[in-house]
Amino acid sequence: MSAVSPQDAAQAAAALIFAGFAGLTVFGAIVAAVARRLVRCVCGLALSFMGLAGLYYFLHSPFLALMQVLIYVGAICVVIMFALMLAEPHEEQISRRRELLGGAAGLLLAGAFAVALILLVGRASWMPPAVQTNGGTVQDLGRALLNRYGFAFELISALLLLAIIGALVVARSGRRPKP
Amino acid sequence: MNWLLMNESLQVYLVIGVLLLCIGLFGFFRQRTLVGMLINGELILAGASLNFMAFSHFLAPDPVTGQAFTLFIMGIAAAEAAIVLSIMIGVYRNYRSIETEDLKDLEG
Numbered sequence: 001m002s003a004v005s006p007q008d009a010a011q012a013a014a015a016l017i018f019a020g021f022a023g024l025t026v027f028g029a030i031v032a033a034v035a036r037r038l039v040r041c042v043c044g045l046a047l048s049f050m051g052l053a054g055l056y057y058f059l060h061s062p063f064l065a066l067m068q069v070l071i072y073v074g075a076i077c078v079v080i081m082f083a084l085m086l087a088e089p090h091e092e093q094i095s096r097r098r099e100l101l102g103g104a105a106g107l108l109l110a111g112a113f114a115v116a117l118i119l120l121v122g123r124a125s126w127m128p129p130a131v132q133t134n135g136g137t138v139q140d141l142g143r144a145l146l147n148r149y150g151f152a153f154e155l156i157s158a159l160l161l162l163a164i165i166g167a168l169v170v171a172r173s174g175r176r177p178k179p
Numbered sequence: 180m181n182w183l184l185m186n187e188s189l190q191v192y193l194v195i196g197v198l199l200l201c202i203g204l205f206g207f208f209r210q211r212t213l214v215g216m217l218i219n220g221e222l223i224l225a226g227a228s229l230n231f232m233a234f235s236h237f238l239a240p241d242p243v244t245g246q247a248f249t250l251f252i253m254g255i256a257a258a259e260a261a262i263v264l265s266i267m268i269g270v271y272r273n274y275r276s277i278e279t280e281d282l283k284d285l286e287g
Contacts, residue, residue, distance in 0.1 A: 011183050018186035026198050029222050033206030041210075041218050048199075052225055055195065058186045059236045061246050071253050076221065076260050083264040084214055087271035099211060106208025114201035121193045129240040136235075136242030144243040145250070156254040163258035167265035 014058075021054030038084055046077045063138045192233035199226030213267050213277045221256060228252045 024047055031044025053068040134140040145153050185191050203222030210216050228249040235245020271277050 008183075015183050015185055022191070022195055025195060026202070029199055029202040032218050032222060033202045033209065038212060038214050038218075041215055045218050045221060048222065049225065052229060055192065055229060056232060059192070059232050060242075061232065061236070064232065064246055064249055067250065067253060071257060072221075072225075076257060079260060079264060080214060080218065083267055086268055087214075087277050099209070102211075103205075103209045106205040109208065110201040110205035113204065114197055117197040117201075118194055121190055121197065126189065126238055129238060131240060133241050134243060136246065140243050141246050144241075144247055149247050149251075152251060156251055160254060160258050163261050167261045170262070171265035171268045173269065 017054070018058055021051045021058070024048070024051030025055060026051075039081075042077055042080050042084065045080075046073050049073050049077070060136060061141075063141060189233055189237040192229060196226045196230040196233065199223070199229065211278050211280065213263075213270070213279065216279075217260065217263050217267075221260070224252060224256050 026048075028044045028046070028048030028051060032041045032048060033044075035041045035044060049068060049072040053065040053073075056062075056065040056068055199222055203219045203226065206219035206222065207216055210219060231245040231248050231252070233245075235242050235248075239245060267277055270282065274281055276282075
């Protein structure tokens with residue numbers, strides 16, 4: 001057996017870590033889709049987003065990986081968990097037949113969709129670009145956000161402000177004063 | 180296909196994106212509560228942003244495009260989650276339940 005060069009070893013380690021992140025993403029998604037208790041669904045979602053952050057890292061965008069962990073795992077999952085605690089769904093009276101029906105229909109639809117799309121992915125051929133105008137670093141991203149995408153950037157901040165106000169109004173309107 | 184180079188191949192990322200989309204669709208049909216449906220909607224959004232990231236890294240002449248788009252998707256998903264959860268709190272206050280089967284009477 002020939003000696004393994006350090007380059008090959010590094011490549012194998014990278015592939016192994018990549019496979020781990022990809023598996024984490026898909027496994028977390030499956031947990032989020034099939035778990036019966038909603039708390040487990042949220043945990044599956046958080047796992048899936050952690051794996052996705054790893055995949056973003058492999059796509060040479062560590063800033064997006066950081067934002068994924070910060071926004072999705074740190075904010076959205078926690079907010080969903082809070083809402084779950086405020087409105088705890090009761091577990092009893094599960095109508096089995098209805099659930100089975102929904103599961104079968106969903107499985108059929110999603111399976112057909114998955115097979116078709118994966119066949120499409122395998123068949124298509126893409127042309128890599130002749131030149132890349134920049135390296136996709138954080139500096140380039142910041143410049144693009146404040147120049148080319150400046151308007152969309154401002155619109156998103158207005159949208160977030162409106163969402164906060166709207167959420168306050170909607171969640172507050174049903175509250176009755178204490179007698 | 181060389182398995183050691185799978186993190187440098189566009190198809191692998193696209194297949195993971197497809198799996199996220201389809202698992203999200205399946206869960207959307209299967210879950211019986213509003214929170215469960217919201218969670219699976221987030222999975223579908225995640226599949227879309229992984230697709231954008233993969234295409235922009237491998238095929239776009241300007242790799243910043245996909246990253247900016249994914250950042251915008253994150254912002255919109257955060258706003259959407261806030262609104263949906265506040266609606267859910269309102270629904271729970273009126274119906275004492277967030278199961279979709281209980282929300283079937285209109286008033287007016």
